[in-house]
Amino acid sequence: MNGHTHNTDDRRELQMARSMCWHCQSEMAGEYFCDRCVKVQPVSKDLDYFTCFGLPRRLVIDTQVLEAKFYELSRAFHPDFYQNKSDAEQSISLGNSAMLNTAYRTLRDPIQRAEYLLDLEAGAVKDIRTSPPADLFEEILELQETLDEFRESNRASEQASTLRAKLDADRTNLEERQRDMEARLQQLFSRWDTLQDRGEATEQARTERNHILKDMRDILSNRTYVKNIVNDLVATIS
Amino acid sequence: MARIVGIDLGTTNSLVAYMDNGTPRVISARHERAMVPSVVALTDNGLIVGDPAKEHLTRNPERTVYSVKRFMGKSLADVQGELAYFPYTLTEKGGVIRIQLGEKSYSPPQISAMILKELKLRAEAFLGESITKAVITVPAYFNDSQRQATKDAGMIAGLEVLRIINEPTAASLAYGLQEKTQGTIAVYDLGGGTFDISILKLKNGIFEVLATNGDTHLGGDDFDQLVADLLLKEIRAQHGLDLSTHPDHMQAVRLQAERAKIRLSEELKTTVTLDLPDGQGRFTRELTRDQLEGLCNALVERSLGPCRLALKDSGLNPTDIDEVVLVGGSTRMPLVRQRVQALFGKEPHCELNPDEVVALGAAVQADILSGGTTDMLLLDVTPLSLGIETMGGVMSSLIRRNTTIPASAKEMFTTYVDGQTGVDIHILQGERELAKDNRSLARFRLKVPPLPAGVPRIEVTFLIDANGILNVMAKDMRTGETQSIEVKPSYGLSDQEVERMIEDSFKFAADDVSARKVIEARLDAGALMTTTEKSLADGGHLVAAEEVATIRTALSALASAKEGTDPRAIRGRMADLEQAAKGLTVAMLDDSLKQGLQGKKISDVT
Numbered sequence: 096m097n098g099h100t101h102n103t104d105d106r107r108e109l110q111m112a113r114s115m116c117w118h119c120q121s122e123m124a125g126e127y128f129c130d131r132c133v134k135v136q137p138v139s140k141d142l143d144y145f146t147c148f149g150l151p152r153r154l155v156i157d158t159q160v161l162e163a164k165f166y167e168l169s170r171a172f173h174p175d176f177y178q179n180k181s182d183a184e185q186s187i188s189l190g191n192s193a194m195l196n197t198a199y200r201t202l203r204d205p206i207q208r209a210e211y212l213l214d215l216e217a218g219a220v221k222d223i224r225t226s227p228p229a230d231l232f233e234e235i236l237e238l239q240e241t242l243d244e245f246r247e248s249n250r251a252s253e254q255a256s257t258l259r260a261k262l263d264a265d266r267t268n269l270e271e272r273q274r275d276m277e278a279r280l281q282q283l284f285s286r287w288d289t290l291q292d293r294g295e296a297t298e299q300a301r302t303e304r305n306h307i308l309k310d311m312r313d314i315l316s317n318r319t320y321v322k323n324i325v326n327d328l329v330a331t332i333s
Numbered sequence: 334m335a336r337i338v339g340i341d342l343g344t345t346n347s348l349v350a351y352m353d354n355g356t357p358r359v360i361s362a363r364h365e366r367a368m369v370p371s372v373v374a375l376t377d378n379g380l381i382v383g384d385p386a387k388e389h390l391t392r393n394p395e396r397t398v399y400s401v402k403r404f405m406g407k408s409l410a411d412v413q414g415e416l417a418y419f420p421y422t423l424t425e426k427g428g429v430i431r432i433q434l435g436e437k438s439y440s441p442p443q444i445s446a447m448i449l450k451e452l453k454l455r456a457e458a459f460l461g462e463s464i465t466k467a468v469i470t471v472p473a474y475f476n477d478s479q480r481q482a483t484k485d486a487g488m489i490a491g492l493e494v495l496r497i498i499n500e501p502t503a504a505s506l507a508y509g510l511q512e513k514t515q516g517t518i519a520v521y522d523l524g525g526g527t528f529d530i531s532i533l534k535l536k537n538g539i540f541e542v543l544a545t546n547g548d549t550h551l552g553g554d555d556f557d558q559l560v561a562d563l564l565l566k567e568i569r570a571q572h573g574l575d576l577s578t579h580p581d582h583m584q585a586v587r588l589q590a591e592r593a594k595i596r597l598s599e600e601l602k603t604t605v606t607l608d609l610p611d612g613q614g615r616f617t618r619e620l621t622r623d624q625l626e627g628l629c630n631a632l633v634e635r636s637l638g639p640c641r642l643a644l645k646d647s648g649l650n651p652t653d654i655d656e657v658v659l660v661g662g663s664t665r666m667p668l669v670r671q672r673v674q675a676l677f678g679k680e681p682h683c684e685l686n687p688d689e690v691v692a693l694g695a696a697v698q699a700d701i702l703s704g705g706t707t708d709m710l711l712l713d714v715t716p717l718s719l720g721i722e723t724m725g726g727v728m729s730s731l732i733r734r735n736t737t738i739p740a741s742a743k744e745m746f747t748t749y750v751d752g753q754t755g756v757d758i759h760i761l762q763g764e765r766e767l768a769k770d771n772r773s774l775a776r777f778r779l780k781v782p783p784l785p786a787g788v789p790r791i792e793v794t795f796l797i798d799a800n801g802i803l804n805v806m807a808k809d810m811r812t813g814e815t816q817s818i819e820v821k822p823s824y825g826l827s828d829q830e831v832e833r834m835i836e837d838s839f840k841f842a843a844d845d846v847s848a849r850k851v852i853e854a855r856l857d858a859g860a861l862m863t864t865t866e867k868s869l870a871d872g873g874h875l876v877a878a879e880e881v882a883t884i885r886t887a888l889s890a891l892a893s894a895k896e897g898t899d900p901r902a903i904r905g906r907m908a909d910l911e912q913a914a915k916g917l918t919v920a921m922l923d924d925s926l927k928q929g930l931q932g933k934k935i936s937d938v939t
């Protein structure tokens with residue numbers, strides 16, 4: 096089983112649905128409502144979340160603006176306001192609301208936002224790391240051993256308290272590492288945004304862009320890996 | 334558009350409310366309170382609901398159902414631990430609990446439907462119009478099966494349930510409408526059977542739920558049970574009596590325990606008195622608030638866990654909460670108020686009547702749906718994660734808890750064997766790792782065209798609608814064809830069963846009505862026969878012998894009609910008898926007038 100895969104037929108069908116009002120068949124100029132018959136239109140699955148909210152593809156965004164737009168679109172789409180409408184409109188309202196809620200949830204969180212942007216820009220789905228990142232390899236292998244020993248030890252013993260002290264130190268260390276990664280991500284986010292703002296189409300800009308995306312992907316997957324390790328550690332010692 | 338009412342279908346009390354020109358109001362029957370106890374009793378005169386049914390709790394415990402909400406969407410195994418506490422008999426059929434009442438057994442939605450019908454009738458009598466649409470509230474932490482069961486109850490009662498909304502969020506609507514608050518609020522709702530906590534952000538008319546948590550099995554009923562257990566233990570110790578073999582006394586103990594608990598919200602000590610069975614005297618005991626709090630402390634403490642989780646899920650600290658709103662009768666307990674105040678570090682609000690605020694909020698939501706209120710919008714969340722069982726019996730989450738609804742997730746399915754024609758899908762709800770530790774919602778078989786392994790691609794969409802209820806759709810990505818899916822609920826009524834219960838309910842209603850008509854006609858006939866016999870005895874000599882004979886014939890005709898079950902025949906023979914006895918009545922009236930005059934004359938003379 097795998098997640099969200101788009102089918103090309105599906106896309107064509109939806110693009111058609113977008114260019115023409117499903118109800119009165121008139122040409123569509125407006126975003127979500129037909130200019131002529133005022134009927135709500137299904138949001139195309141090809142519309143990316145940034146465009147949906149009228150935002151540029153940036154990684155640092157004004158969450159107040161995002162929230163205001165979310166509320167505005169919720170008022171436009173929510174099923175509560177379609178109770179007296181036709182079945183077709185009710186079902187569009189339901190689909191649009193569900194999509195809007197997903198979009199908002201994704202963009203609201205900086206990490207999910209970055210992962211989503213990576214997916215859009217580099218077409219790569221989140222790559223899930225199963226082995227430790229290179230610069231942490233030794234450290235994490237050792238940590239795993241200590242964790243195993245601790246789990247098997249008698250909690251009241253001398254040995255357990257030595258191990259616990261060691262684990263506490265490891266935890267501090269890893270948390271430091273996490274803060275470091277967050278800071279580097281923030282830097283990458285602003286580098287991305289600046290590059291986009293410049294809007295250059297040079298070879299150099301393209302190289303820079305690919306560089307940022309690659310670094311971002313690495314940090315994001317390391318980040319998830321380290322986060323899981325820390326969670327496991329905290330659960331074991333507390 | 335026809336009027337939509339708002340209904341709070343509570344564990345202990347239910348209410349109906351409507352929107353009166355922008356102000357929500359609860360509806361009460363003439364001279365009665367608005368709260369209808371959620372109690373249904375089977376009496377010799379048929380099924381009765383509410384306050385009159387509550388009187389049967391001690392008189393007729395085996396045939397009086399209370400707290401039925403605890404069984405909604407549950408299987409017998411789910412409630413095994415507490416069966417001993419209920420005097421009525423519970424069985425199971427096809428994964429759904431059945432409650433035995435006399436000859437018949439009823440599912441929890443059918444019993445709930447009787448309560449809903451009573452509310453519907455009250456609303457119809459009050460508003461003078463027929464009511465067919467409603468918004469019904471459920472505890473926020475209700476799962477899909479429990480929500481579906483509530484919707485079924487509405488349908489069985491002849492109500493189109495336009496929306497199921499969560500009780501704490503309904504309360505926030507009523508609260509927000511009145512207070513025009515902006516900011517972050519926590520709604521703590523402790524009722525008779527369930528506990529909910531919801532954290533909401535209120536901004537420019539949008540009520541956005543950030544997180545919700547709760548315990549669908551924690552409420553005032555549990556406090557009562559603890560007090561009752563204490564009393565029963567003491568009665569056993571002091572009088573050597575085991576009341577568990579006396580269902581009527583068990584109920585009396587439970588009711589006295591509840592009353593004592595309620596008194597202790599105002600007073601520091603109270604006296605509990607109970608009559609013992611078979612004239613074995615009385616049991617009396619003083620109970621202090623301290624003792625009650627000692628008993629209930631652990632349960633109140635248990636409600637704080639979900640509060641902390643909800644805070645965590647919404648990414649907030651207790652100090653981020655601007656206001657705390659208390660809902661539900663059990664929040665009148667001083668201990669509850671203290672604990673809530675301590676957790677959030679601020680004094681909770683309780684300006685709105687905690688008994689009515691949920692029904693009022695349901696009426697506000699009803700008004701939003703009918704297009705009356707347009708500036709308010711509730712954005713609620715799903716309380717539990719939704720997922721499917723994957724290889725190795727692990728649950729794979731598709732929609733996380735506290736996701737804003739409507740919410741959807743898509744999953745692509747294929748086959749592992751050449752020519753495979755179906756894929757079995759098991760839908761789950763809950764937060765645990767393993768499928769078996771979560772709630773099984775439904776199973777269904779996805780139909781797949783026979784093709785080489787891995788070639789079919791079926792996209793399944795799981796959509797949680799604004800009621801928090803799951804809908805499943807499938808689409809064959811190769812052909813673009815959509816497939817309708819028959820989902821067999823694990824703990825619920827199938828569509829056909831609901832259909833049948835709707836029909837039954839009409840039939841029962843007809844049965845009930847005609848039964849009542851027969852009973853009333855018989856009573857009236859009996860009364861008429863008695864007065865006519867008396868008239869014959871007193872005044873038979875005043876009329877001709879033939880006339881007496883005609884009256885006697887009419888009397889025996891009525892007597893035999895009264896044995897039958899046709900109320901119209903009884904009424905017909907009653908009319909005949911009245912006609913036949915007309916002469917006698919007139920003669921007796923004349924006679925008494927004459928005697929009256931004579932009497933006067935006599936007195937005048939003396």
Ligand SMILES: Nc1ncnc2c1ncn2[C@@H]1O[C@H](COP(=O)(O)OP(=O)(O)OP(=O)(O)O)[C@@H](O)[C@H]1O
Pocket residue numbers: 342343344345346347402500523524525526527528552553554591594595596598660661662663664665666687688
């Ligand atoms: N003054 C009081 N002190 C303590 N408890 C009280 C008081 N008044 C009512 N209760 C309790 O409140 C409970 C009923 O509350 P409420 O009517 O809000 O519940 P409900 O809506 O029927 O239940 P739920 O919301 O759980 O389905 C009962 O257990 C009752 O004993």
Ligand SMILES: [Mg+2]
Pocket residue numbers: 341343344500524525661691
């Ligand atoms: Mg309630």
